[in-house]
Amino acid sequence: MLKALIFDVDGTLADTERFGHRVAFNLTFAAFGLNWHWGETLYGELLAVTGGRERIKHFINRYQPDMSGVATNDLTAFIETLHAAKNRQYAKLIETGRIPARPGVIRLIREAKAAGLRLAIATTTKLENVEALFAASFPSDMLSWFEVIATDESVQNKKPAPDIYQYVLEEMGLSAQECLAFEDSENGLRSALSAGIPALITVNDYTENQNFSGALMVVDHLGEPQQPLTCLSEKNCADFAITDVAVLGALYEAYCVE
Ligand code: XBP
Ligand code: MG
Numbered sequence: 017m018l019k020a021l022i023f024d025v026d027g028t029l030a031d032t033e034r035f036g037h038r039v040a041f042n043l044t045f046a047a048f049g050l051n052w053h054w055g056e057t058l059y060g061e062l063l064a065v066t067g068g069r070e071r072i073k074h075f076i077n078r079y080q081p082d083m084s085g086v087a088t089n090d091l092t093a094f095i096e097t098l099h100a101a102k103n104r105q106y107a108k109l110i111e112t113g114r115i116p117a118r119p120g121v122i123r124l125i126r127e128a129k130a131a132g133l134r135l136a137i138a139t140t141t142k143l144e145n146v147e148a149l150f151a152a153s154f155p156s157d158m159l160s161w162f163e164v165i166a167t168d169e170s171v172q173n174k175k176p177a178p179d180i181y182q183y184v185l186e187e188m189g190l191s192a193q194e195c196l197a198f199e200d201s202e203n204g205l206r207s208a209l210s211a212g213i214p215a216l217i218t219v220n221d222y223t224e225n226q227n228f229s230g231a232l233m234v235v236d237h238l239g240e241p242q243q244p245l246t247c248l249s250e251k252n253c254a255d256f257a258i259t260d261v262a263v264l265g266a267l268y269e270a271y272c273v274e
Contacts, residue, residue: 197214
């Protein structure tokens, strides 16, 4: 029986990458006097590396050969400082409320709670970033509906490793077959599937051309009555305009129950 929905954050609940994290990284680089700029295209490429600290490290290795002489400890400390400053910038940007929840997200969370489904979050970003997003762009108290909020702080190996989803399952005392995951990226999908959890994908501009083989369904967004979704996967796309609890239940019964 379907018991819980587990949501990724960045790119899934809201389009936080292009106008949130990316902008915050650039403001931080400028504040530190670095002439680095992550344009939209470069950021799309850098997103292959999950985690802000890991992304900065990858960027330095790939694009800043001048820094190759810096001792590893110094570099790690520098990246840590830069990343913490980026998250402060991110919180300021998010506070303005400029990044709303994606279509259908708040509706589905409400319906799921009303239907008695349990809720969790499995994200690569930090807890403070999740809190900032919910405070600014979600109904008050909604974050407290999530009984497990698994973040950067929860596990060591980031997506596409299964660790974050395994952590959520353990905390909730559920098996993978009792859950559905919501993701926007190939790394996120691989993470959920490696933990055995079926996953539904809502793509965005950064991820629409990624490989989503194995996904339960791929859609452009979760859909609102006034803003119907478009199904992008060949399989499992019945004729429905929104992803609601009844649709999820039907998909689950049809494709996830052995
Ligand atoms: C997406 C990520 C994150 C964000 C930036 O995570 O890979 O690294 O880009 O956040 P998810 P941090 O989709 O799993 O939420 O800088 O805090 O890592
Ligand atoms: Mg994501």
